Amino acid sequence: QQVREFEEAHRAQGARQMIHTVKTPVFDEDGSVRGVLGIFWDISERKQSEAARERLELQLRQAQKMEAVGRLAGGVAH
Secondary structure, eight states: OOOOOEEEEETTTTEEEEEEEEEEEOOOOOOOOOEEEEEEEOOOHHHHHHHHHHHHHHHHHHHHHHHHHHHHHHHHHH
């Protein structure tokens, strides 16, 4: 008897999609649950973009670490 909101994987026509769903109960005049109203959004592209951004950030951090090690090694060599 409360609003539920969640993200889940869904398979449609052989393709995997990520969906964001909001489900809320619909009450009658007596206050009893009469049904459920559900709304969903396909968030597959957003999730793919977020994953790509995270991969790029990880690569950047790794490159920065390697640069710092190279500078340290260069300083020690001199």
